[in-house]
Amino acid sequence: MEQQPGRIAVVTGGGDGMGRALVRQLAAKGCHVSLCDVNDDNMAETVRLANADSPSGTVLSSFHCDVSDEAQVLAFRDHVTETHQEDHVHFVFNNAGIGGPGSMIESPREAWEHTFNVCWYGVYYGTRAFLPLLVAGEGGHIVNTSSVNGFWASLGPARPHTSYSAAKFAVKGFTEALVQDLRMHAPHVHAHVVMPGHIGTGIVGNSAAAFGAPPGEVAEQAAAFRNNAPMTAETAAGVILAGVEAGEWRILVGEDAHTLDMMVRESPEEAYEDSFLARMTEQGTLANLARADG
Numbered sequence: 129m130e131q132q133p134g135r136i137a138v139v140t141g142g143g144d145g146m147g148r149a150l151v152r153q154l155a156a157k158g159c160h161v162s163l164c165d166v167n168d169d170n171m172a173e174t175v176r177l178a179n180a181d182s183p184s185g186t187v188l189s190s191f192h193c194d195v196s197d198e199a200q201v202l203a204f205r206d207h208v209t210e211t212h213q214e215d216h217v218h219f220v221f222n223n224a225g226i227g228g229p230g231s232m233i234e235s236p237r238e239a240w241e242h243t244f245n246v247c248w249y250g251v252y253y254g255t256r257a258f259l260p261l262l263v264a265g266e267g268g269h270i271v272n273t274s275s276v277n278g279f280w281a282s283l284g285p286a287r288p289h290t291s292y293s294a295a296k297f298a299v300k301g302f303t304e305a306l307v308q309d310l311r312m313h314a315p316h317v318h319a320h321v322v323m324p325g326h327i328g329t330g331i332v333g334n335s336a337a338a339f340g341a342p343p344g345e346v347a348e349q350a351a352a353f354r355n356n357a358p359m360t361a362e363t364a365a366g367v368i369l370a371g372v373e374a375g376e377w378r379i380l381v382g383e384d385a386h387t388l389d390m391m392v393r394e395s396p397e398e399a400y401e402d403s404f405l406a407r408m409t410e411q412g413t414l415a416n417l418a419r420a421d422g
């Protein structure tokens with residue numbers, strides 16, 4: 129992405145992981161950035177890092193907001209317009225997400241719906257709140273983060289994954305439909321769906337925290353997930369921003385995401401069979417995800 133002085137970007141889940149990396153890279157390009165998160169300490173650290181990276185005069189602001197609560201998302205939108213004193217923005221990254229319990233049989237309904245509400249309604253409410261601000265400008269981008277679980281509803285054998293997968297399929301389908309809607313009704317605004325493979329972030333620990341786990345309870349798993357990933361959050365953010373700049377509406381992030389996408393397209397009927405997983409293992413696709421996460 130070229131230098132973007134004076135452009136306004138909004139990033140949900142900007143306290144850590146890919147969200148933090150997006151905030152830093154956008155700010156380094158001269159964008160004014162507003163981020164939200166549920167973790168205030170992490171947001172403060174993101175702002176500190178982004179300030180150090182960005183040209184003087186760059187406006188950075190943070191706002192406590194749970195994206196699964198529409199009233200809070202609307203309050204975040206009001207914070208953005210008040211902070212920047214503008215009626216429009218240029219980039220919206222609906223990035224916040226958590227993993228969570230995945231069985232329709234065994235998982236508590238409340239936990240299942242919490243994951244779904246953050247991963248799906250977070251994107252939906254973010255789009256409802258900020259799309260008018262993108263339409264009001266001269267050109268804008270809405271960038272919604274799905275996952276490889278937006279086209280492959282599994283984490284491997286013996287691991288039900290219904291809530292996260294349902295939400296991520298919804299984000300993918302919604303954003304693909306938005307591409308056509310915007311072409312017809314607001315052609316100066318572009319929609320992009322992001323589908324990362326395994327990216328080394330703190331999502332395991334942050335998701336456990338979202339369900340009230342004491343700090344450190346999943347420390348080993350969280351470290352393995354982060355350290356064994358084939359791509360860092362910083363590299364992933366660079367891929368996402370390059371995809372937006374290139375006008376790609378579907379942005380696969382990582383070799384594992386590209387490989388899995390091809391495999392599912394080539395043999396969809398096989399996608400949940402042992403033979404498919406064996407081929408994934410042979411190729412090393414998402415190999416460390418399975419080891420780190422379960």
Ligand SMILES: NC(=O)c1ccc[n+]([C@@H]2O[C@H](COP(=O)([O-])OP(=O)(O)OC[C@H]3O[C@@H](n4cnc5c(N)ncnc54)[C@H](O)[C@@H]3O)[C@@H](O)[C@H]2O)c1
Pocket residue numbers: 140141142143144145146147164165166167170193194195196223224225226227246273274275276323324325326327328329330331332334335338361
């Ligand atoms: N890391 C991966 O391997 C991977 C793969 C595919 C998709 N994704 C998706 O990428 C996005 C970013 O994930 P990440 O890996 O950088 O995770 P992360 O945990 O490092 O960052 C996510 C941020 O979102 C925040 N957040 C969580 N719930 C929130 C809520 N209700 N409201 C506001 N903020 C909230 C967290 O506090 C955290 O700062 C998510 O949507 C995730 O599902 C991640």
